[in-house]
């Protein structure tokens with residue numbers, strides 16, 4: 342790892358880098374001029390790190406093989422290409438290498454971030470060609486999407502759970518818990534939250550990939566709710582071994598992990614749902630890595646819009662909660678190679694709500710306020726995407742300044758951008774009040790989007806003067822706009838009654 346740290350330090354000096362071994366990847370060359378000596382060292386260090394990880398991975402599988410690796414970074418396209426030479430092409434029986442390649446992509450994104458390079462897309466090539474070019478049968482061309490307005494059903498797949506190792510049949514959780522938070526046990530509660538929201542707000546029938554029963558699974562003696570989807574589906578659909586027992590001849594110890602990854606989208610296909618939302622928490626060897634991320638499959642680029650909308654919804658809802666105003670939420674869905682997203686014949690994304698390897702994220706994941714807000718964000722992002730709406734944050738627009746004759750009132754519009762959850766409140770407070778006047782703010786509740794977003798401003802009898810107000814909109818989920826300033830001039834009607842002026846009240850009518 343020392344070598345990699347050196348690479349990061351060099352790149353942090355502002356140097357971009359590129360590998361000469363980029364044949365067949367014509368759009369990936371980095372244009373920046375770099376010192377050839379440093380360039381060669383940096384490229385070699387990254388390539389060596391990837392190569393070392395691959396060698397260890399192959400050794401774990403009982404294979405001793407040296408595989409050449411080339412790395413090309415294109416900061417302008419926020420892309421890194423890792424090209425493996427002959428000797429490494431994980432196929433269907435290896436779930437296309439996802440258990441190795443996805444964590445590796447996460448490491449490479451992190452190293453790039455540390456170097457000040459924002460890399461969204463880490464793409465793996467195998468002798469110059471992407472996985473889908475080697476295995477087109479399992480990476481079908483995108484289908485014409487079903488009209489989103491006809492969506493009726495979703496599969497919510499909350500990640501992992503116990504699996505049996507092969508051949509010992511020892512039962513293990515699938516994920517590490519470096520800070521004591523077990524993703525396998527936590528995520529079903531997030532699934533419950535999302536299921537309720539999808540039912541209430543999106544009007545969908547929601548299926549679940551894992552059991553929520555607390556009864557014991559007979560073979561393992563663990564509660565059903567802690568078991569992986571694979572065993573739940575085996576009990577539910579015993580005759581459909583193709584769904585939950587896709588690798589019956591594999592001799593690998595983690596074959597049921599690989600089967601479980603496939604079982605969830607296989608079930609989504611079996612049900613024919615319109616969307617599959619997989620809920621996970623993320624993990625990294627670096628405890629500093631944190632925040633919410635969403636992934637779609639790179640062979641289904643049309644799913645990126647769903648992922649982006651979900652991140653937009655999560656950002657708005659999470660940031661609206663006190664204490665979570667700066668919780669990191671990635672701006673864009675990341676293309677990657679998860680089988681969970683690939684196999685489903687419907688829009689499919691993975692939501693990594695936060696990192697179970699970061700202490701602040703763990704505290705958030707255990708907080709019911711964060712759980713509700715993050716899942717409200719997922720539902721909102723899905724719903725806006727399904728309705729063909731662009732997710733945009735709730736933002737107040739300008740409010741007109743008005744002149745109001747004493748003793749009268751005027752209605753003014755409180756316009757906003759965004760898609761708030763109704764009922765919304767228009768909250769007005771005073772910022773400028775003439776001496777001796779009583780200037781009282783008010784809150785107006787608007788029950789539905791069919792009702793005009795409007796409030797009434799009034800001037801007391803015989804009151805002449807200028808009042809300052811500011812108004813913000815807050816929705817049913819606690820999402821707020823910034824306060825918008827506006828003024829009211831109370832103007833004279835005829836001659837003012839001076840004796841009444843001091844005791845008059847100017848303010849907002851109900």
Ligand SMILES: [Zn+2]
Nearest residue numbers: 500524621622
């Ligand atoms: Zn997970």
